[in-house]
Amino acid sequence: MPESLTFPPDFLWGAATSAYQIEGAVREDGRTPSIWDTFSHTPGKVAFDENGDTAVDHYHRYRDDVAMMAGLNLRAYRFSVSWSRVQPTGRGPAVQRGLDFYRRLVDELLEHGIEPALTLYHWDLPQELEDAGGWPERETAYRFAEYAALLGEALGDRVERWMTVNEPWCAAFLGYSSGVHAPGRTDPAASLRAAHHLNLAHGLATSALRGVLPARAAIALSLNSQVIRALTDDPADADAQRRVDNLANGVFHGPVLQGAYPASLFTDTAGLTDWSFVKDGDLAACHQPVEALGLNYYTPVLVSAKSSTPAGPIATNHGVSEHSPWPGADDVTFHQPPGECTEMGWAIDPSGLYDLITRYSRMRPDLQLYVTENGAAYDDKLETDGQVNDPERIAYLHGHLRAVHRAIADGADVRGYYLWSLMDNFEWAHGYSKRFGAVYVDYPTQTRTPKASALWYAERARTGELPAEPVWEGSTVR
Numbered sequence: 001m002p003e004s005l006t007f008p009p010d011f012l013w014g015a016a017t018s019a020y021q022i023e024g025a026v027r028e029d030g031r032t033p034s035i036w037d038t039f040s041h042t043p044g045k046v047a048f049d050e051n052g053d054t055a056v057d058h059y060h061r062y063r064d065d066v067a068m069m070a071g072l073n074l075r076a077y078r079f080s081v082s083w084s085r086v087q088p089t090g091r092g093p094a095v096q097r098g099l100d101f102y103r104r105l106v107d108e109l110l111e112h113g114i115e116p117a118l119t120l121y122h123w124d125l126p127q128e129l130e131d132a133g134g135w136p137e138r139e140t141a142y143r144f145a146e147y148a149a150l151l152g153e154a155l156g157d158r159v160e161r162w163m164t165v166n167e168p169w170c171a172a173f174l175g176y177s178s179g180v181h182a183p184g185r186t187d188p189a190a191s192l193r194a195a196h197h198l199n200l201a202h203g204l205a206t207s208a209l210r211g212v213l214p215a216r217a218a219i220a221l222s223l224n225s226q227v228i229r230a231l232t233d234d235p236a237d238a239d240a241q242r243r244v245d246n247l248a249n250g251v252f253h254g255p256v257l258q259g260a261y262p263a264s265l266f267t268d269t270a271g272l273t274d275w276s277f278v279k280d281g282d283l284a285a286c287h288q289p290v291e292a293l294g295l296n297y298y299t300p301v302l303v304s305a306k307s308s309t310p311a312g313p314i315a316t317n318h319g320v321s322e323h324s325p326w327p328g329a330d331d332v333t334f335h336q337p338p339g340e341c342t343e344m345g346w347a348i349d350p351s352g353l354y355d356l357i358t359r360y361s362r363m364r365p366d367l368q369l370y371v372t373e374n375g376a377a378y379d380d381k382l383e384t385d386g387q388v389n390d391p392e393r394i395a396y397l398h399g400h401l402r403a404v405h406r407a408i409a410d411g412a413d414v415r416g417y418y419l420w421s422l423m424d425n426f427e428w429a430h431g432y433s434k435r436f437g438a439v440y441v442d443y444p445t446q447t448r449t450p451k452a453s454a455l456w457y458a459e460r461a462r463t464g465e466l467p468a469e470p471v472w473e474g475s476t477v478r
């Protein structure tokens with residue numbers, strides 16, 4: 001019989017968003033295009049050729065949005081800064097009007113007792129820096145450290161939770177190898193350079209932030225941290241799992257959390273690059289002390305060796321591209337994991353979140369862990385009575401929060417959870433067709449309506465209790 005569970009009293013109940021997905025106002029106050037503006041305005045890149053020009057107009061509605069968060073009992077809000085709003089060319093002094101927006105947002109959060117958690121980079125590189133070569137160029141990492149210092153100086157007096165790079169895997173491999181994300185390049189060798197420079201960017205930014213932030217500030221990064229499972233226990237499948245785990249995880253957590261790339265990554269990718277872009281001193285620069293690690297989790301990845309298995313149902317989760325986001329893993333087959341799926345076609349498996357947390361808890365027991373993203377897309381409808389009933393999302397959150405609780409009970413130092421996402425928004429290559437929000441957004445009017453899952457989650461945040469079953473009968477927040 002499942003029983004109800006209680007989270008630690010200081011557990012941080014939060015929600016997350018990112019700049020390009022919610023802000024809109026892409027030409028205001030000096031902001032210049034990022035790679036996502038360019039990409040989304042290129043026909044055929046985003047579903048229905050949608051873009052983030054207006055998104056959910058958060059740039060103008062942030063006050064109401066913060067009040068809404070407070071009404072949902074949130075204790076923390078994770079957002080990202082649009083680099084080209086603050087430093088339009090990716091270089092030089094900050095634009096005050098851009099910084100002021102984030103200052104006002106942070107002050108509004110603090111006034112409502114909500115802790116701001118700031119991510120410096122959620123995929124929206126200033127287009128000028130992409131024109132100069134983007135993440136495959138080493139210079140971009142130096143530019144990022146300078147940008148981090150500008151932000152640290154401007155907001156260090158009021159933001160205590162800092163995150164450098166969100167999901168470097170997506171930025172490197174969806175951006176530069178499969179090309180389903182901006183800037184849409186399909187160059188596997190360049191994507192490996194991009195991965196290294198994102199690691200370097202994290203390390204250099206962390207050092208730069210140390211120089212300007214007060215001692216109480218906590219610095220973290222958010223990894224994709226994917227859970228890779230082998231189809232069978234055949235050694236060939238285990239080897240496929242190892243290869244993909246290197247490309248999904250080791251290529252980032254190696255240098256950043258352990259001070260070295262996994263040796264087998266070099267041999268696995270030898271046909272693409274000799275890794276001579278890793279310079280003396282880089283590994284030490286990447287491997288900076290941090291206080292916390294953010295883990296984002298949605299679904300596991302299931303692989304086998306091509307030689308060992310007949311072709312089965314193939315996962316298409318990364319979007320349609322004939323180019324792989326897994327450089328050097330052409331002999332691996334990606335399978336659809338068993339079980340029910342969300343609207344993204346992603347299999348629902350809370351045990352993956354447990355496995356992920358316990359893996360990193362063992363790797364770095366000294367770090368505080370946060371689930372910095374977890375959530376599900378469903379085909380939500382605004383009913384005529386003005387409500388949005390999303391029992392599937394409640395069940396998804398319930399199952400994954402139970403997994404978090406189990407990890408804590410088994411000794412993992414998980415301090416908080418940020419639901420992805422606070423509200424429906426621009427879902428990258430899927431445009432507005434996929435709704436991840438706890439709050440429903442009616443795009444033509446920009447009206448926000450908390451879904452049943454938001455009300456359910458507000459009750460978790462208020463009480464710290466997770467009931468035995470994922471049911472919700474209330475219709476208002478307490």
Ligand code: GBH
Pocket residue numbers: 018166167170224226296298299300301315317318373420427428436
């Ligand atoms: C996050 O990316 C983003 O940070 C966020 O902006 C976005 O809105 C949200 O998720 C929802 O998409 O594809 O088979 O390898 C998550 C991207 C999704 C990439 C799960 C890895 C693993 C399964 N990740 N995916 S598979």
